[in-house]
Amino acid sequence: MRYATFSVDGDPTPRLGVADQTHIVDVQALAAPLDAGAVPGTLSELISQGPEAWQQMAELLRAELPRYKGTRHAFTDVQWQAPIPRPTKNVMCVGRNYKGHIEEGARARGEAVKYPEVPVIFTKGPTSVSGPFDVISYERSVTQQVDWEAELGIVIGVGGRNIARADALRHVFGYTVINDVSARDLQKNHVQFFKGKSLDGFCPMGPVVVTTDEFGDPQQKNVICRVNGVVKQDGNTRQMIFPVDVIIEWMSKGMTLEPGDIIATGTPDGVGFSRTPPEYLEDGTVMETEIEGIGTMRNVFSVRQ
Ligand code: MG
Numbered sequence: 001m002r003y004a005t006f007s008v009d010g011d012p013t014p015r016l017g018v019a020d021q022t023h024i025v026d027v028q029a030l031a032a033p034l035d036a037g038a039v040p041g042t043l044s045e046l047i048s049q050g051p052e053a054w055q056q057m058a059e060l061l062r063a064e065l066p067r068y069k070g071t072r073h074a075f076t077d078v079q080w081q082a083p084i085p086r087p088t089k090n091v092m093c094v095g096r097n098y099k100g101h102i103e104e105g106a107r108a109r110g111e112a113v114k115y116p117e118v119p120v121i122f123t124k125g126p127t128s129v130s131g132p133f134d135v136i137s138y139e140r141s142v143t144q145q146v147d148w149e150a151e152l153g154i155v156i157g158v159g160g161r162n163i164a165r166a167d168a169l170r171h172v173f174g175y176t177v178i179n180d181v182s183a184r185d186l187q188k189n190h191v192q193f194f195k196g197k198s199l200d201g202f203c204p205m206g207p208v209v210v211t212t213d214e215f216g217d218p219q220q221k222n223v224i225c226r227v228n229g230v231v232k233q234d235g236n237t238r239q240m241i242f243p244v245d246v247i248i249e250w251m252s253k254g255m256t257l258e259p260g261d262i263i264a265t266g267t268p269d270g271v272g273f274s275r276t277p278p279e280y281l282e283d284g285t286v287m288e289t290e291i292e293g294i295g296t297m298r299n300v301f302s303v304r305q
Pocket of ligand 1: 093151180
């Protein structure tokens with residue numbers, strides 16, 4: 001299933017939608033005339049109900065979608081939100097998880113290349129989350145070095161602590177696209193990554209969450225970022241140093257992961273700061289972030305003084 005969160009003209013209430021390649025159906029509208037019992041109104045609610053509820057929902061949708069006579073909203077007619085518009089905690093992130101990205105960073109800083117032996121972990125604040133087609137605004141007085149990082153996002157479905165690698169993928173609900181937008185100057189000046197990674201809007205997410213059954217192998221997906229139509233990043237999740245199952249194993253050591261938690265898995269090479277000369281996201285820049293099997297986000301930047 002491909003789940004989305006959207007609203008419609010004149011009603012900003014977020015709705016749980018199920019998407020195909022061109023249209024979204026409101027899950028509650030579809031279920032209303034059926035004897036289906038209570039149906040979740042948000043993706044977070046569905047996730048928190050657990051695997052049996054996910055299965056029931058998938059069966060309901062597979063049976064009813066083909067004969068549904070209600071509104072199918074065209075992608076262009078809805079306001080897209082992040083699938084989980086306001087996570088209950090920080091988005092967890094893995095840094096330096098692709099060799100190419102580590103090498104370009106070391107080159108730009110004039111340092112020796114050093115690959116991590118355990119995952120580099122940091123977070124982005126919940127207020128950084130924005131929709132897959134939102135305008136992202138920042139003030140030039142705050143940062144002059146805003147960079148892109150296309151990443152595969154994991155959405156945890158079943159919580160756990162000390163999750164073994166062999167069990168890890170069974171804890172995943174689905175996958176989404178994240179851009180770990182980064183203010184490089186703040187990332188450097190404040191020593192810790194948190195501030196430079198957490199400016200408002202700096203975590204666009206979506207357009208959909210694709211459930212694990214439909215997504216398939218998370219380590220065989222192209223990860224692409226285009227800036228003003230030019231391909232800047234063109235990697236594949238097979239290049240991760242720590243794959244998804246290993247990330248979950250490390251992240252959950254002594255720390256409980258909960259349903260709805262989100263983990264960004266790191267970015268391939270091709271970011272802006274390590275280019276010659278460095279490139280950043282300026283006023284009017286169009287950033288497209290795409291992952292094979294999920295979809296493409298398109299965010300425009302608006303810079304104020
Ligand atoms: Mg990143």
